[in-house]
Amino acid sequence: MTLVDTPVESVQRLQEFLRIRTIQPEPDHATCLKYLESEAKALGLPFKTFYCVEGKPIALMTWEGTQPDLPSILLNSHTDVVPVYEDFWDHPPFSAARVYDAERDDHRIYARGSQDMKAVGQSYLEAIRVLQAQGKRLTRTLHLLFVPDEEIGGGEGMKLFVQTPEFKALNLGLALDEGIANPGEHYKLFYGERAPWWVKVTAEGNTGHGSQFIENTASEKLLRVINRLMDMREEERKRLLHNPDTLNIGDVTSLNLTFLKMGVQYNVVPREAMAGFDIRVTPHVNLVAFKKELESIIHEAGAQVEYVQYFGDNTLTPIDASNKWWVVFSKHCQNVGVQLETEIFRGATDSRYIREMGIPAFGISPMNHTPTLLHDHNEFVYEKIYLKGIDFYVGLIETLANDTTA
Numbered sequence: 214m215t216l217v218d219t220p221v222e223s224v225q226r227l228q229e230f231l232r233i234r235t236i237q238p239e240p241d242h243a244t245c246l247k248y249l250e251s252e253a254k255a256l257g258l259p260f261k262t263f264y265c266v267e268g269k270p271i272a273l274m275t276w277e278g279t280q281p282d283l284p285s286i287l288l289n290s291h292t293d294v295v296p297v298y299e300d301f302w303d304h305p306p307f308s309a310a311r312v313y314d315a316e317r318d319d320h321r322i323y324a325r326g327s328q329d330m331k332a333v334g335q336s337y338l339e340a341i342r343v344l345q346a347q348g349k350r351l352t353r354t355l356h357l358l359f360v361p362d363e364e365i366g367g368g369e370g371m372k373l374f375v376q377t378p379e380f381k382a383l384n385l386g387l388a389l390d391e392g393i394a395n396p397g398e399h400y401k402l403f404y405g406e407r408a409p410w411w412v413k414v415t416a417e418g419n420t421g422h423g424s425q426f427i428e429n430t431a432s433e434k435l436l437r438v439i440n441r442l443m444d445m446r447e448e449e450r451k452r453l454l455h456n457p458d459t460l461n462i463g464d465v466t467s468l469n470l471t472f473l474k475m476g477v478q479y480n481v482v483p484r485e486a487m488a489g490f491d492i493r494v495t496p497h498v499n500l501v502a503f504k505k506e507l508e509s510i511i512h513e514a515g516a517q518v519e520y521v522q523y524f525g526d527n528t529l530t531p532i533d534a535s536n537k538w539w540v541v542f543s544k545h546c547q548n549v550g551v552q553l554e555t556e557i558f559r560g561a562t563d564s565r566y567i568r569e570m571g572i573p574a575f576g577i578s579p580m581n582h583t584p585t586l587l588h589d590h591n592e593f594v595y596e597k598i599y600l601k602g603i604d605f606y607v608g609l610i611e612t613l614a615n616d617t618t619a
């Protein structure tokens with residue numbers, strides 16, 4: 214009997230990965246690359262780095278299959294993590310502290326990025342380690358991509374990388390990317406995302422002394438827009454509220470007023486006013502028609518629109534018999550007793566750039582019975598769930614890579 218409780222090596226490697234401070238807005242890419250390169254070396258995989266923008270490395274490892282001409286499989290993850298409010302953490306967010314949870318008879322590994330999404334990235338590596346130890350050779354080629362900036366929109370990473378000849382040369386058939394931890398028994402499986410639009414609305418109008426009824430003011434124009442959009446918000450909110458069995462948040466369009474700026478002095482009617490909206494457009498609507506409707510509301514009110522962020526594609530990855538990858542994927546999950554809950558992602562991930570290129574992508578993080586803590590204080594993963602997740606990928610990757618029907 215030993216009193217020293219050392220975790221297994223796959224957990225130790227996860228801790229090492231979690232301790233690297235890849236925190237936005239200045240992630241430690243250099244240390245992260247060194248770590249990934251050492252992992253590639255340990256697995257005997259060629260390691261390449263690409264830069265679409267200086268200082269934003271995209272790392273690629275490749276495990277060539279026996280039939281490298283077949284469309285390959287991408288295992289995608291981002292290495293960056295969101296900032297922390299360190300005072301609210303029970304354990305330092307980059308300590309990867311391993312804490313025993315007696316109630317669950319399991320350990321928690323605390324770290325920013327543990328759920329989102331380093332445990333997933335490390336699980337891909339561990340699954341390949343296991344397959345290699347079993348002496349396996351897979352039919353299709355696997356590519357592991359580690360991207361640097363998903364948490365700030367992917368604009369200097371995946372968004373640009375999908376446009377390069379190097380991306381095209383990967384000859385992808387299917388991509389796996391992140392999902393979300395789930396407190397229930399299911400693994401959540403995301404097959405589409407809402408389009409994130411950050412909309413800046415500005416209005417100009419007559420100004421003058423605040424004691425009069427001045428016509429055509431900037432604030433009146435802006436209020437017309439705000440009222441119409443808040444009505445739209447309320448309709449969507451009610452639609453979601455009244456259909457809990459059939460709709461998830463990804464099935465409706467959410468809309469929030471996130472900026473409001475005007476005014477110079479109490480007795481001066483302001484000449485300019487500005488409102489900012491965070492709109493997440495469900496893929497169930499026609500984006501072109503929705504944009505037209507939005508702009509007509511704004512223009513009718515006498516205001517102007519500017520898109521601070523805009524995404525004009527809402528391609529879904531089919532989850533029916535028309536998508537052979539889905540057939541293989543879902544059948545495998547059934548065979549190993551994994552229950553899936555399919556959903557449209559409420560936020561946005563790098564998968565949207567992959568789907569935009571016409572490549573099917575499934576977002577999944579094999580973390581069930583785990584509170585959803587991405588971007589929250591005290592983010593952690595359960596050790597046993599992480600280890601089960603590795604087993605899940607071992608079987609899934611082997612099945613997907615050896616299937617030649619898709």
Ligand SMILES: [Zn+2]
Pocket residue numbers: 291329330363391
């Ligand atoms: Zn993420």
